[in-house]
Amino acid sequence: MSDRSQLIETGQPFIFDEQRDAEFERLIKRYPSRESMILPALWLVQEQEGWISAEAIAYVADRIGTFASKVYEVATFYTMYHLQPKGKYHICVCRTLSCYLLGKQEIVDYITEDLGVKPGEVRADGLYSLEEVECLGHCGSAPVVQINGEFYENMTVEKLKELLATLQ
Amino acid sequence: MQVKVLSARFDIPDANTIEVAKKHGAYATLDKIFAMQPEEVTEVVKASGLRGRGGAGFPTGLKWTFLPKGLDKPVYLAVNSDDSEPATFKDRYILVRDPHLLIEGIIICCYAIRSNAAYIYIRGEYTSQVKVLQAAIDEAYAAGYLGESVAGHDFKLDVTVHRGAGAYICGEETALLESIEGKKGQPRSKPPFPAVEGLYGCPTIINNVQSIASLPFILANGADAYKAYGTEKSPGTHLFGISGLVKKPGMYELPLGLPLLEVIEKVAGGLREGRSLKGIIPGGSSTPVLTAEDAKTVTLDYESMAAHGTMFGSGGIVVLDDTVDVVKLVENLIHFYHHESCGQCTPCREGLGWMLKIVQKILNYEGTTADIDLLLELCDNIEMKTVCVLSAACTMSTRSYLNKFRSEFEAYVAQSASKHATM
Ligand SMILES: Cc1cc2nc3c(=O)[nH]c(=O)nc-3n(C[C@H](O)[C@H](O)[C@H](O)COP(=O)(O)O)c2cc1C
Ligand code: SF4
Ligand code: FES
Numbered sequence: 001m002s003d004r005s006q007l008i009e010t011g012q013p014f015i016f017d018e019q020r021d022a023e024f025e026r027l028i029k030r031y032p033s034r035e036s037m038i039l040p041a042l043w044l045v046q047e048q049e050g051w052i053s054a055e056a057i058a059y060v061a062d063r064i065g066t067f068a069s070k071v072y073e074v075a076t077f078y079t080m081y082h083l084q085p086k087g088k089y090h091i092c093v094c095r096t097l098s099c100y101l102l103g104k105q106e107i108v109d110y111i112t113e114d115l116g117v118k119p120g121e122v123r124a125d126g127l128y129s130l131e132e133v134e135c136l137g138h139c140g141s142a143p144v145v146q147i148n149g150e151f152y153e154n155m156t157v158e159k160l161k162e163l164l165a166t167l168q
Numbered sequence: 169m170q171v172k173v174l175s176a177r178f179d180i181p182d183a184n185t186i187e188v189a190k191k192h193g194a195y196a197t198l199d200k201i202f203a204m205q206p207e208e209v210t211e212v213v214k215a216s217g218l219r220g221r222g223g224a225g226f227p228t229g230l231k232w233t234f235l236p237k238g239l240d241k242p243v244y245l246a247v248n249s250d251d252s253e254p255a256t257f258k259d260r261y262i263l264v265r266d267p268h269l270l271i272e273g274i275i276i277c278c279y280a281i282r283s284n285a286a287y288i289y290i291r292g293e294y295t296s297q298v299k300v301l302q303a304a305i306d307e308a309y310a311a312g313y314l315g316e317s318v319a320g321h322d323f324k325l326d327v328t329v330h331r332g333a334g335a336y337i338c339g340e341e342t343a344l345l346e347s348i349e350g351k352k353g354q355p356r357s358k359p360p361f362p363a364v365e366g367l368y369g370c371p372t373i374i375n376n377v378q379s380i381a382s383l384p385f386i387l388a389n390g391a392d393a394y395k396a397y398g399t400e401k402s403p404g405t406h407l408f409g410i411s412g413l414v415k416k417p418g419m420y421e422l423p424l425g426l427p428l429l430e431v432i433e434k435v436a437g438g439l440r441e442g443r444s445l446k447g448i449i450p451g452g453s454s455t456p457v458l459t460a461e462d463a464k465t466v467t468l469d470y471e472s473m474a475a476h477g478t479m480f481g482s483g484g485i486v487v488l489d490d491t492v493d494v495v496k497l498v499e500n501l502i503h504f505y506h507h508e509s510c511g512q513c514t515p516c517r518e519g520l521g522w523m524l525k526i527v528q529k530i531l532n533y534e535g536t537t538a539d540i541d542l543l544l545e546l547c548d549n550i551e552m553k554t555v556c557v558l559s560a561a562c563t564m565s566t567r568s569y570l571n572k573f574r575s576e577f578e579a580y581v582a583q584s585a586s587k588h589a590t591m
Contacts, residue, residue, distance in 0.1 A: 030328040032242075032368055035350035043292075043331055070350075077352040077510075080292045080334030097254040097453050098411040098486060100500045134336060134504050135254040135453075136293050139411040139484065140418045149295035 007054035007072070008084055014055040016063075020044040024063065034064045038074045042081055051082040079133070087122045087129030089167060092146040095132040098139035103156075107143060108132060110157045115164075169435055171397065173385050173405045174378065175421040178265040184300055186307040189268035195313055197387040201276055202321040209280035213383065215391035217403035221258075222248050222339075222376030223452060223482040225470050232281050234363035235371045244372040245278050245286040246348065246362075247380055250332060250339035252291055253561075254453035254504060255484030258407035259377035261419050263290070263297050266381075267304035273380035274327055275318055276387055281373050284324045288377075289344050292333040302329055336508035340556050341374040342366075343510065354510045355556035378407055398424035402469035402480070410436040412486040413443065424469040428458075431468065432487060443489040447572070451481020453501055454561030456568030457488075478568070494573040495580055498566055499527045505562035516559035519550040523566065530577060533584040540577050544570055 016024060027040050041064065045056045052075055061068040075081045093099075093108050111130050112118050122129040138144040141153035145160065152163060177183040177192050186194070201209055214229030235243060247270070251259040262270055274286050290298050305327055308314045318325050335353045337343045342356035345367050366372025382404065386394045395403040402424040408431070411417045415437030422431065428448065432438060439445060445460040450468075456478040458466060466476045473480040488497070506520035523546050529535050547563035547570075554560075570577065 027328075030326065031348075033349060036330075036348060038350035039331065039333060039347065043333070066350075073352055074350065078292070078333030078335050095500070096504050097449075097497075097500060098417075100497075101412050101486070101488070101492065133293075133334070134507060135252065135256075137251045137257045137260055137291065139255050139257050139486075140409050142411055142417070146293065151296070 006083075007057060009054045012055065014045070014049075014053060014059045016044060016059075017048055020048050035066050035070065037064050038066070038071055039078070042071070042075055046081060051085045085122070085126075087117070088127050089147055089164070090129045090131070092131045092133045092136070094134070094136045094138070094142070094144050094146075096135040096139075099135075099143040102142040104143040106157055107145065107155055107160060110160065169422055169426060169431065170420055171405050171423055172421060173394075173397065174262070174269070174381055174407060175265075177269065178261060183266055184264065184268075184304060186268055186304065186311055189266065193388075194268040194384075195272050195319065197272065197384050198275060198313070198319045198321075201279055201387055202319070202323065206280045206282055209276060209387065212391050213280065213386060216386045216394040217391070217401075218379065218382055218386060218394065219402065219404075219470065220376055221378035221382070221406065221483070222341075223253060223454075223479075225480055228375060228379050228382075231363065231375070232277075232373055234361065235281055235373065236364055239371060241370045242285065243281055243283040244367040244370055245274065245281065245283045246341070246344060246367060246372055246374045247274060247286060247288040247377055248339060248341065248344060248374055249288055249290040249294075249377045250336075250344065251294075251377070252336045252339045253482050253484060254501075255409065255411055255449060255486045256452050256482040257409045257411075258419055258483055260294065260297055261407060262377050262381045263294070263301050267301050268308065269381045269384060270301075270377060271304060271308050271313065271327065273383040275313065275325060276383040277373070277375065277380055278325050279318075279323060283373070284326065286325065286327045287348050287367070288327065288329045289338065289348060290329055290331055291338075292331050298329060298331060305329065335510075336504075337510045337556075337558060340558065343556070344374065345372065352510070354512050355558075357555055399467075399469050399471070401471050406468070406483050408468070408483045408485060410485045410487070412449075413440060413489040413491070414438065414487045415440060422468065425472075426468050428466045428468055428485075429463055432463075432485075436487070439487070439489055443491065446488045446490050446492050446494075448488065449484075449486035449565075450478050452484040453486075453504065454565050455479045455481040456564055457572060459572050494569050494576040495527065495531055498569045499524070499531060501565060502527055502562060505558060509558060510556075513554035513559065515550040516554045519546055520559065520562055522546060523550075523562070530580045530584075533580060533587050535577075535581050535584055537578070537581055540570065540574065540581065 041060045061071045117123040117128045117130045119132045145152045145155045182188045218228045219225040332338045338347045338353040343353040347353045362372045398404045448458045448463050470480045502524045509516045511517045547567045551560045551563045
């Protein structure tokens with residue numbers, strides 16, 4: 001189910017940068033209700049900062065004109081919103097059906113044992129974080145891995161090693 | 169066996185751009201439909217026999233007729249692009265390879281149902297896909313196919329992409345509406361059905377991406393041309409996603425009604441060397457499994473699947489060979505549904521967690537025969553006692569493995585007994 005993390009305060013005020021501000025204003029015209037902007041606004045925050053802080057939640061609520069608790073509720077229900085900073089490379093490995101059948105566990109084991117980061121954790125140096133996620137809609141090219149939103153298909157431990165080497 | 173109806177432009181380079189798509193026929197149906205009355209468009213869709221491709225197979229044209237007449241509220245279209253039932257990965261091809269096909273379908277549908285606003289609900293994980301789709305929408309606006317006057321006709325249409333954020337349950341149509349409204353994705357009790365009271369309390373039609381993308385062909389060529397594919401009760405073509413333990417997994421467009429085993433053999437390259445078939449999941453993870461024996465006679469259509477005690481589902485076929493440990497597979501599936509439960513119904517939230525613990529106990533060689541029966545009992549007690557059918561998706565599939573592959577569960581139990589005896 002959902003992320004039950006506590007919100008983290010950065011001590012810094014949050015505001016959208018110019019580009020996100022414009023996108024917020026473009027999108028809000030598309031909905032008859034301002035609260036429909038909660039999900040899109042949280043995406044804008046995450047694109048800008050990489051994660052969603054307590055200040056950002058308050059800012060979004062304020063911009064929309066709703067309660068911070070409503071924004072918080074959404075931010076904690078949907079698993080893709082990060083309530084804490086992730087690694088520079090956030091690796092999501094699909095753990096479901098077709099990826100399971102085609103060996104996702106070897107990939108998870110490699111990341112856990114060799115890269116030293118367990119599912120749900122960020123490595124101490126901040127380089128990697130790992131998450132085991134449910135079906136990513138690429139089952140025909142299983143097993144799949146998503147790194148910072150990009151899909152990598154038909155993965156093997158070898159391919160992942162090469163990929164991580166080129167990313168750095 | 170493969171056909172190119174929906175996928176006609178999939179292999180054309182840059183068919184995601186309006187320029188190339190138009191060269192190959194995109195938006196050609198618009199003049200034709202705007203010369204018809206909206207009800208006439210609906211009639212053609214009804215006559216085509218198109219059934220919803222989101223999994224339930226509800227006739228598309230018929231669904232549109234459920235909208236109340238003469239209301240002065242706006243009507244909305246929500247296009248379901250959640251593509252999230254495990255083993256389902258077909259809609260993504262439309263979004264990325266031919267987004268203008270989807271947009272043209274949306275225009276046709278919105279004209280027929282008299283809607284001026286459509287929302288495409290796309291799963292949050294599709295980060296690069298959403299960019300391709302949004303770029304196509306921007307092009308369609310610039311070319312005058314969307315906006316104040318669609319293709320110069322007296323018809324206004326706005327299309328907005330709404331991104332989910334990682335919740336399978338938002339594929340369920342009312343959870344999807346909640347999510348567009350800015351809430352947690354928790355399904356609503358029905359009735360009222362969305363056609364009467366949907367998005368923002370207004371009449372709303374929810375259709376799957378593939379259902380909508382089937383419309384341009386139907387309107388361009390007529391209902392009979394569509395019905396020339398498939399069977400009488402399951403007309404048309406379908407994007408099938410074949411995955412699991414086959415040589416050539418992938419997405420293939422096929423007419424409905426083909427023998428499943430022949431498709432696995434000829435289209436997906438058959439099983440891997442030296443392997444034998446254990447079973448096939450016919451239409452996404454929630455559909456009851458077929459044994460190798462069942463698979464011999466089943467065909468890829470709604471009637472045959474029902475006659476074999478399962479469902480056509482979403483066209484996501486998973487091939488299981490003799491290397492598969494069914495108990496571990498069931499653990500994987502229950503984990504999925506438990507994880508994705510929205511949490512508002514106790515039987516689903518607690519029951520699926522309980523089922524997961526029991527299967528894990530069996531896998532840890534601590535289970536008994538009574539645990540197997542308890543699992544079956546839980547399935548009966550959870551199913552149909554909840555707001556939506558997510559829980560049933562889990563129990564129906566789990567029950568099928570328990571019944572058809574009970575010996576594999578018993579083998580674990582027998583080993584537990586001998587382990588404990590030696591201790
Ligand atoms: C738990 C659950 C998940 C679903 N996921 C999807 C999905 O990912 N995509 C989809 O089109 N329909 C999904 N559906 C079916 C939708 O509720 C709905 O029936 C469908 O979008 C209607 O479109 P159609 O009539 O064109 O098939 C799901 C249903 C349930 C109960
Ligand atoms: S059955 Fe499960 S997913 Fe569906 S509404 Fe109830 S708790 Fe939510
Ligand atoms: S099961 Fe991994 S992408 Fe679908």
